Amino acid sequence: MILATFLQDPNFIRVLYIIAFGLFIYGLSGLTGPRTAVRGNQIAAVGMGIAVIATLLLPELGSNWVLIIVGVVIGTIVGVPAARQVKMTQMPQMVALFNGVGGGAVALIAWVEFRRSGGYQDTATYVTIFSLFAAIVGSVSFWGSNIAFGKLQEIIPGRPITLGRAQQFVNIALLAGAVACGVAIAGGSHAEILIIGLLVLAALLGNAVVLPIGGADMPVVISLLNAFTGLSAAATGVALNNTALIVAGMIVGASGTILTNLMAEAMNRSIPAIVRGGFGGVVTAGGTGDDGVEKTVRSTSAADAAIQMSYANRVVIVPGYGMAVAQAQHAVREMTKLLEAKGVEVAFAIHPVAGRMPGHMNVLLAEADVPYDQLKEMDDANGEFGRTDVSLVIGANDVTNPDAREKQDSPIYGMPILNVDESGSVIVLKRSMNSGFAGIDNPLFYNEKTAMLFGDAKSSVNEITEELKAL
């Protein structure tokens, strides 16, 4: 009995919460370095465990134990296998999905809060406001994340789906509608239709905001929605007067915002411009040049590529989404080993937004046991293309497009790119001459230094590997 009293002492529970968010912060700071990251994540997970235990000790808990267990069991049954089995290439959509359910939970909590207080009767106004804020943002995050998942999983077309000029008006109207429902509730209306209307309008807003965004911008969107879910969790924390939720949610909200900004900067785009959407929709001229000059591409064979690389001193590999789609990372690793055995210096140049998520390439290559000190970030890599004999571009496009440097009217003008055209020669592995995700033509392919090796990235790399073995 004494033990129970002690365990349920509000101050003891508060201390547990403090330990928990201390561990979150410590763990997160570990996540910022490759050497400490695994432990950092585990420390944060321990923090989460402590926060859950502390919550279960709360004296006001006393009913519905069975239902709590049912919910946790369902969540575990769904979450664990999903996390265990997802392929590394599908990581971005998995994160989108996990983020979405978090936002969904926030929205559902707010809805039930409304129901059990009879429309926030006898509730402090600030609690109502924070709870409604959480409801709107949570619902936007849930639906937006699901759309992002659908696009990355290619259930929904990756290209922008827009209402054209009306888009912005529709978005603003939806937001205004959701806020109006919220204002009516805060003003004293108790009709449940208002909270349902708020959630539905916010849901439509989540759809309307993410559908027009092209697949190339998806990483930034997921990161932004991640920050949103964090903020909504913090708002739920204020409404429920729960410190752990406030701190954890806010840390995610703040760090997610910065991360989003870093990604947007890497693409030289502003977050508002991305959210306004339609980037991928600005399709400019295709294969033939708009300057009237007929452009030709030179194609090469796996054998030629193998010979060229094996006689190089230094080869830089530039991976992109094509490598991820073709699951070519292991094949690339094998080819790299062979080249190194022949005394060729091999490095990987990683553009910050290569793939569908920042660091996406790093994860894939790490999966294939490429040591991370072989992966060069953009600034380091760009300093060294001058002394590189061969750049091998595997399924990357927009991040190598010289138009970003030179052509002022290009939609991607100003985006920092990997200057592969400074190297001695360039080999591009590509499925076809289709333009990249941004739908823009890439003059690199017509450069006289460039040779194209058409085909699926994985089989092309395998062919090169076979040729290397035969040399």
Add this chain to the structure above:
Amino acid sequence: MLVTNLAILVLAGFVGYAVISKVPNTLHTPLMSGTNAIHGIVVLGAIIVLGSGVGGWLSKLLLVIAVAFGTINVVGGFLVTDRMLGMFKAKREEPKQEAGE
């Protein structure tokens, strides 16, 4: 209570800012996934509201879904991050067996 919570809110915001402002690109995906797991803490909110008593089958159903959602967010998020980070290796040792696909 509101003022204390607001103070915590603001301070936590700055902590989040300070912790993240220097991260190598290499770790952006795991970091996003890790912070994603942390906001799964909303599961606590769902547990508190459910455990402190709600009536009506609809409210209960909504909360069970919320608890399940939150659990997926937490458990899945940490596991996925762990899997990703486990693949980062500093030096080339003898290649381990490759993860099943």
